[in-house]
Amino acid sequence: MELNGLTDLYHDQFIQRLIMNLLDVHLLRIVKNQPLWGYKIKKNIENVFNIRIRHSVLYPTLNDLEKKGFLNSQKQTKSGRVRKVYTITAKGKKYIESYYAVLDDQINCKDLT
Numbered sequence: 001m002e003l004n005g006l007t008d009l010y011h012d013q014f015i016q017r018l019i020m021n022l023l024d025v026h027l028l029r030i031v032k033n034q035p036l037w038g039y040k041i042k043k044n045i046e047n048v049f050n051i052r053i054r055h056s057v058l059y060p061t062l063n064d065l066e067k068k069g070f071l072n073s074q075k076q077t078k079s080g081r082v083r084k085v086y087t088i089t090a091k092g093k094k095y096i097e098s099y100y101a102v103l104d105d106q107i108n109c110k111d112l113t
Contacts, residue, residue, distance in 0.1 A: 012050070019049050023061050025099045028070055028092050037076075037083040038062060062086060070095055 019026050030036065030044050038059060045053050065071040070092035073084045088096075 015049055016051055019045065019051050022099070023053075023057070024065055024070075025096060027058075027061060027065060028088055028096050031071060031086050032088045032093065032096065035085050035087040037085050039083075041086070065092070 026045070026049075027041060030041055036044070038055075041062070042053055042055070042058055045051055062071065062073075066073055066086070068091075069089055071086045072089055073086050076083050076085050
């Protein structure tokens with residue numbers, strides 16, 4: 001199947017590159033929809049984008065986002081299990097807005113001719 005002249009292969013490659021290179025943005029986008037814990041975030045990425053993400057990449061990125069003030073976390077206990085649930089902050093929402101503005105500028109750039 002063709003997508004705007006690109007084969008599915010290229011489409012999947014671009015998605016994978018975008019997610020992995022801008023993982024911080026995509027993690028914020030996921031958590032913006034609803035507070036989630038690490039395992040649920042990991043499964044969301046795997047199911048929606050068909051990309052496997054390692055714990056060794058996910059959790060340091062989540063910790064970094066929290067240190068920068070883009071995420072908050074709170075430990076919650078459910079069925080005897082303690083989970084660290086992440087929520088986005090106002091600063092995190094502004095970071096996403098900045099990403100969308102830059103992306104829009106790049107998509108609409110007319111100076112490349």
